[in-house]
Amino acid sequence: MEEGCRERLLKKNYYEDCPGCKVDQYKESQRGFPFREFFSMWIIVLGTALPISSLFPFLYFMVRDFHIAKRDEDIGYYAGYIGSSFMLGRALTSVFWGIIADRYGRKPVIVFGTVAVVIFNALFGLSVNFWMAITTRFLLGSLNGLLGPIKAYAAEIFRDEYQALGLSTISTAWGIGLIIGPALGGFLAQPADKYPTIFSKESLFGRFPYFLPCLCISLFALAVTVASCWLPETLHMHSVNTLPDDSEDGLEDASRGSNLNGKMEQNEEKGPIAKESLIKNWPLMSSIILYCVFSLHDMAYTEIFSLWAVSPRSLGGLSYTTNDVGELLSLSGLGLLLFQLFLYPYLERIIGATMIIRLGGVLSIPLLASYPFIALLSGFSLAFLISCASVLKNVISVSIITGLFILQNRAVEQHQRGAANGISMTAMSLFKAIGPAGGGTIFSWAQKRQHAVFLPGDQLVFFILNVVEAIGVLMTFKPFLAEK
Template sequence: MAEPCTERLLKKNYYENCPGCKVDQYKELHRGFPIRELVSTWVVVLCTALPISSLFPFLYFMIRDFHIAKREEDIGYYAGYVGSSFMLGRVLTSVFWGIVADRYGRKPVIIMGTITVVIFNTLFGLSVNFWMAVTTRFLLGSLNGLLGPIKAYAGEVFREEYQALGMSAISTAWGMGLIIGPAVGGFLAQPAEKYPNIFSKESLFGRFPYFLPCLCISLFALAVSVATCWLPETLHMHGGKTLPDDLDEGLETGSCNSNINEKTEQIEGTGPTAKENLIKNWPLMSAIIVYCIFSLHDMAYTEIFSLWAVSPRSLGGLSYSTKDVGEVLSISGFGLLVFQFSLYPLVERFIGPTMIMRIAGVLSIPLLASYPFMTFLSGFSLTILLNCASLFKNVFSVSIITTLFILQNRAVEQHQRGAANGISMTAMSLFKAIAPAGGGAIFSWTQKRQDAVFLPGDQMVFFALNVVEAIGVLMTFKPFLAQK
C-alpha cells in the first residue's frame, strides 16, 4: 500500500487534535434546517440589542426627574448625551473585541458581552443622577463587544445555503431588540404610576421608577449568559493559529508539497492571506461606510420617534404616554418578525440583497415625510396610520441592515471576520454615538421654531432624517459600493 499523502496526514492530525474543529462535526450532525443555530444566534443578538434603545420611551421623563435641564425644551440635549454614551464606549473597544474574538474565539467574547448587560444595565436602572446614568451606559457599551463576533460566528456556523438566513436572523434580532426594547421600557417604566395596585410608591420600583424595565432585560440576559456556555466554538484554531477557509479544499486535491507549504505559511501568519490589509479592502470598507450612514439614520430615528411621540402637542408632538409608545413598537416588532423570517429570504432570492436595500431606502423617504402631518390626526385614525408607518419603517431599516451584514461578511475570509466586524462596529458605533446627541439637539432646536416659515417645528427634524437616508441610498450604487 502506498504511503499516505502528507496533506491527508496533516488533515487527520488537525481534526483529531484541534478542539475548534468540532464545529465541522457539529455541522455534519445538524445537516437539516438549522433551527438550533438560528435560535441561539437570535437570542444572543436580541440580548445585546434590547438595552440599546429600551431607555428612549422613558428617557425624556428620566432627564426631567434628574432636574438637570433648566427648561423643558432642553431635555432633548441631555437625553442625547445619555444615548450617545453607550455608542461612545463601543467606539473605543470594538476593534479590541474583534481581535480578541479572532485570537481566542467567538464564544468568550459572546459570554463576556451578555454578562456585561446583566451588570451595567441593572445599574443604569438604579441611576440617581445624570452622571451615574452616563457612566453606566458608557461601561455597558465599552464592555459589550459581541455584535461583531456574533456576525462572524453566524457566517461560520451556518452552512452556505443558509448564510442569508443567518445574517437575516442577526439583523432581525437586532431590529427586534431596537423595537422590543423601547416597548419594554414604555410598558414597564414608572410602574407605581401605571399599576398602583401592584407597585406602591414606597416600594423599590416606586423609588426607582425606571428600574423595572432594566431589571427584566437583565434577567433575560442572565438566562442567555448561562445558555451561551453550550454554544459551539466556530473559530478554527490549531496551535494558536487560524486555519484559512480554503485549507480543506487544498488538502483534498492531493497536490502535496507546494500546496501544503503555501497553506502552512498562512497558518503561521506569513502567507499573503494573513497579511491582507482590511483597510485596503474596498468591498469591505464601502459596505462599512454605507452601513454607518444607515446606522446613523436608524439610531437618530429611534430616539427622535420616542421623543416626538411623548412630547406635548403644543411643541409638535403627539402627547403619547410611554405605554402608548410601547404599544406602537410592539406591533411593529411582531410585523417585522413575520416579514424577516417569511418574506425576506424569498425576496432576497429573487431580486438580490442589494436591490432590496435600494428599494427600502427609497420608500423610507416619503414615509418619513408623512410623520409631521400625523399631528393633525387623533383617535383611531392616528393609531392606525402611526402603527402602519412605524411597521413599514422598521421593516425597511432592518432589510437594509441585513443586506449590509451579508456584503461585509462576503468581503473577507474567515480568519479576518472578527477584525473586520470589529472595524465595522467601531465605525458604526461612532456614527451611532453622534446620532442621539445630534438628534436630541436638532429635536430641541425644532421645538423652539414652531412658527418658522420654512419647515416649521417637527417637519425640520424629519427632513433632516430624510437627507441622511437619501445620502445612504445614493452610496449604494456604483462606483462607490463595490462587491467582492
C-alpha cells in the first residue's frame, strides 16, 4: 500500500474512534456562520439562567405564606437564605463538575445539568415549607454544574474565528436569562389571583401559587435536555485501538502499529502538562481573581440599581414601579443582545480581550458617577438618559465578563478547561453571594446620610461601586494580570 493511502486510512480510523477528533473533522467541515452551534449554546445557557432569578419577584410572598417569619420585618431575612442557597450549592460543587467534564466529557455534564433544572426547579414551585424551598434550591445549584463546562465546550466547538462569538453567546444568554427570569416570575406567580377566569382557587395552580412560573421554566429545560442529546462531544479521548483488525498483511500492521505507538508516545510525553497545577497557572488564576472582582461589582450594582430605581425621590431614587424597572431591564437586554451579536466579535478581533476589559472598566466609572445627577431630572429626559445609561452599563459589564471568559480558556490546555472553569465558577459564586448583601447594606447606610457634606446619599453608593471598578481596571495591568 502506498504511503499516502496508509496515512489516509490511519487518519480515517483516528477520526472514527476519537470523539475529540470527530469534532476536529466537524469543525473543518463548517462553512459560514455556525448558526446551529450558536443556537445550541444560546438555549442551553438560557435554560440554566432562567431559574436563578425567576423567584425574586415572588420570594417575599412565598416566605410570608410559609408562616416561618414572626414579623414582616423578618421575611427578608429568611428570603435571603433561600436566595443564597443556589449560589452556595454551586460554589461547593463547581470544581467537581469541572473535573467530571474533563474526565468523562462536556456533554454528560450539560445533559445532567439541564435534567436537574427540570426536576428541582419544579419541586421548588411545589414547596410547602421553608426547608423544602431551601433544600430544592440548594440541590438545584449543586447538581446544575454546566456553566463552567459549557464555557470550555464553546471554546472547543467553534472555529477559531468564531470563538469570541461563542463565548459572548454564553454571557449574553446568561444576561438575557437573568432579565427574562424575573419577568416570568412576576407575571405567572399567583395566577389564581391575577387570572381568576383561567385558574381557579381549587386548581393545582391555586393550591401552589408559585408553581406555574417554575413549571414553565422546567418545561423549557426539558426541551433543552432533549435537544442536548444531539450535541457532539468535544473532549479528546484518544483510543489505542484506532485500526481495523482485518489488515491486508502483517507488514502494514506492523507499520501502522509503529505509527500508533509513536503517537501514543507523543501523548505520554505530554503527561507533565496534564499534571500541571492549575493553582500555579498564574495566567489562569490572575484572570479568575479579576473575574471575582468584576463579578462582585456586577452583583452589587444589580442589587443597588433595583433598590435605587424604586426608592422615593426624597431619598434620591427614581420612584419607579416594578413594571418600570422590568421595562428598563428588558430594553437593556435588547441592547445587550444586539451588541454581543454584531459588534463584540469584531471589536475583540481588533483590540483584543484584555483591552476590552480595560476600556470597559474605565468607561464604567464616569457612567456610574452620573447616576445620582440623572436622578435629578424628570419626564422624558430622565427616562431617555437612564435607559441609555442602563443599556451602556449592561453592555460594558457583559463585554468585560466575555473577555475574562476568553482569557481563562486560553490560559489552559483543553484537558484542563473543565476543572479551570469549575474553579472560576466556585470563586465567582462566593463573590456573587457577597455582592447583594454588601450592596444592600451600603445602600441602606447611604440613604441615612442624605445631608452629609462629603458624598451625600446615593453619591456614596456609586462612589464605592466605582472604587471596586477602579481596582478591577488596575488589575488588568501587569503584574496583576498575565496572559498565556
